[in-house]
Amino acid sequence: MSEHVVSGRRYVASIDQGTTSSRCIIFDHDGAVVRIAQREHRQIFPRPGWVEHDPVEIWTNVRAVCGEALAASDLTPADIAAIGITNQRETTVVWDRTTGEPVYHAIVWQDTRTDVLCRELADGAGANRYQQTTGLPLSTYFAGPKIRWILDNVEGVRERAEAGELCFGTMDCWLMWNLSGGVEGGLHLTDATNASRTLLMDLRTLDWDEEICAQMRIPMSMLPEIRSSSEIYCEVRARGVLGGVPVAGILGDQQAATFGQACLRPGEAKNTYGTGNFLLLNTGTTPVISEQGLLTTVCYQLGEQAAVYALEGSVAVTGSLIQWLRDNLGLISSAAEAEELARSVDDNGGTYFVPAFSGLFAPRWRPEARGAIVGLTRFVNKGHLARAALEATAFQTREVIDAAAAAGMHLTTLKVDGGMVVNDLLMQFQANILGVPVVRPVVNETTALGAAYAAGLAVGFWDSTEEIRENWSAGHTWHPTMPAEDREALFHDWNRAVERTYDWIEE
Numbered sequence: 001m002s003e004h005v006v007s008g009r010r011y012v013a014s015i016d017q018g019t020t021s022s023r024c025i026i027f028d029h030d031g032a033v034v035r036i037a038q039r040e041h042r043q044i045f046p047r048p049g050w051v052e053h054d055p056v057e058i059w060t061n062v063r064a065v066c067g068e069a070l071a072a073s074d075l076t077p078a079d080i081a082a083i084g085i086t087n088q089r090e091t092t093v094v095w096d097r098t099t100g101e102p103v104y105h106a107i108v109w110q111d112t113r114t115d116v117l118c119r120e121l122a123d124g125a126g127a128n129r130y131q132q133t134t135g136l137p138l139s140t141y142f143a144g145p146k147i148r149w150i151l152d153n154v155e156g157v158r159e160r161a162e163a164g165e166l167c168f169g170t171m172d173c174w175l176m177w178n179l180s181g182g183v184e185g186g187l188h189l190t191d192a193t194n195a196s197r198t199l200l201m202d203l204r205t206l207d208w209d210e211e212i213c214a215q216m217r218i219p220m221s222m223l224p225e226i227r228s229s230s231e232i233y234c235e236v237r238a239r240g241v242l243g244g245v246p247v248a249g250i251l252g253d254q255q256a257a258t259f260g261q262a263c264l265r266p267g268e269a270k271n272t273y274g275t276g277n278f279l280l281l282n283t284g285t286t287p288v289i290s291e292q293g294l295l296t297t298v299c300y301q302l303g304e305q306a307a308v309y310a311l312e313g314s315v316a317v318t319g320s321l322i323q324w325l326r327d328n329l330g331l332i333s334s335a336a337e338a339e340e341l342a343r344s345v346d347d348n349g350g351t352y353f354v355p356a357f358s359g360l361f362a363p364r365w366r367p368e369a370r371g372a373i374v375g376l377t378r379f380v381n382k383g384h385l386a387r388a389a390l391e392a393t394a395f396q397t398r399e400v401i402d403a404a405a406a407a408g409m410h411l412t413t414l415k416v417d418g419g420m421v422v423n424d425l426l427m428q429f430q431a432n433i434l435g436v437p438v439v440r441p442v443v444n445e446t447t448a449l450g451a452a453y454a455a456g457l458a459v460g461f462w463d464s465t466e467e468i469r470e471n472w473s474a475g476h477t478w479h480p481t482m483p484a485e486d487r488e489a490l491f492h493d494w495n496r497a498v499e500r501t502y503d504w505i506e507e
């Protein structure tokens with residue numbers, strides 16, 4: 001038995017509440033996966049550009065996957081030293097603290113309904129009005145404007161919020177409140193990484209900014225307490241879910257992946273390929289404000305230690321474009337088939353697919369752009385379309401890495417993870433279009449692992465972040481093989497294609 005056992009407990013559990021599914025993953029002390037249970041939830045699209053989730057469905061799924069992971073591995077809560085929570089960030093839930101009922105569906109990070117509101121909030125000062133304080137541009141992506149939309153548009157909600165009856169939370173906060181007892185004394189708290197995605201938190205004080213909250217007309221009584229990413233918050237009180245186990249880690253999913261990838265020193269970075277793509281670059285204990293369209297975000301804060309910050313390149317649509325080919329066009333019947341189809345042709349046939357479904361995020365921040373396929377001729381077939389869709393992910397990554405380079409952060413290799421990195425064609429193309437090696441770790445479940453580490457460190461299951469570094473090992477590396485001239489020609493055409501999607505939505 002491992003000597004690293006807390007009161008006979010040999011495992012740590014992680015709840016990974018993502019955009020498409022909720023998972024519970026159990027890890028051992030080496031950071032190896034013992035068991036995964038997963039359930040997808042409904043994606044609700046009430047209007048073009050709107051994306052919602054049902055928070056009650058998600059809580060039900062989280063309870064189910066926790067039970068399934070334990071049962072399938074023949075474990076009981078008494079075997080689990082701690083639980084970490086990691087989550088899709090920015091997705092906004094508002095609920096009644098007395099009844100536990102959400103007042104509206106969760107508004108998902110990809111949702112663009114706050115576009116006009118964001119322009120109004122800029123109030124002539126531009127989209128970067130709050131950047132120095134929050135590290136973020138005024139964008140539909142973030143939680144603050146989503147809260148304001150609910151307050152303004154759901155009947156009776158503003159009055160209830162002003163009377164102190166309602167709670168706001170991102171998914172971590174909603175799950176924490178439910179895990180810690182819900183209407184029977186549930187805790188209303190979040191961590192600094194999630195709070196840093198609201199447009200309401202001061203990056204340096206790690207506290208809510210009163211002036212911004214007033215300008216956005218968000219009552220501060222709705223906001224959760226901001227805590228560190230690694231401390232014992234509570235023991236689980238919800239019936240039937242890991243009862244009695246300490247909840248001891250919370251990290252937004254991209255920050256969790258950065259931690260799980262052992263990007264613990266300034267200059268270390270990872271890129272996660274899921275529904276969207278998220279590059280995070282550790283910048284140490286000082287927040288760096290970007291002039292190149294990158295976000296500044298809290299990367300993690302361990303207990304009483306100083307917060308560590310990151311620059312982030314968030315790309316809204318990557319894996320979800322593959323889902324769209326599958327679900328909306330029926331071009332493929334599974335995500336894996338995209339690779340097979342793309343391999344049926346030698347190149348993109350001159351086709352570029354710009355998936356500006358939610359406008360464009362980093363580094364361009366063009367909310368009024370919409371998707372386009374350009375370069376079509378009679379020559380183009382579905383293989384070219386599949387290839388162009390995969391290449392779009394790699395081109396968008398190149399854009400954010402170029403933005404980091406313009407800020408003086410030059411990457412010599414790229415650590416990758418997420419659902420899309422099983423795609424060999426994509427990863428080889430990524431190395432080619434960047435001109436640097438791309439490396440996937442042995443344990444690809446870095447998001448859940450990062451949250452497990454945060455929780456395990458808080459309860460003494462792991463002693464220090466050095467153990468995280470020791471547990472990380474390279475699985476597969478893709479080396480660039482494309483001549484620089486070809487790489488730049490492709491990227492040049494990609495940029496021309498992207499510019500054609502600008503200004504599609506008229507004022």
Ligand SMILES: Nc1ncnc2c1ncn2[C@@H]1O[C@H](COP(=O)(O)OP(=O)(O)O)[C@@H](O)[C@H]1O
Nearest residue numbers: 018020274275319320322323335336419420423
């Ligand atoms: N073989 C594949 N090739 C390309 N994309 C894939 C492949 N397998 C999965 N994906 C994409 O990866 C995404 C799922 O990745 P995951 O990391 O689980 O997402 P999330 O955490 O955002 O829910 C989906 O959008 C899916 O389309």
Ligand SMILES: O=P(O)(O)OC[C@H](O)CO
Nearest residue numbers: 018019088089274275276
């Ligand atoms: O759930 P994912 O992996 O798509 O991540 C979503 C991000 O946290 C959005 O900022």
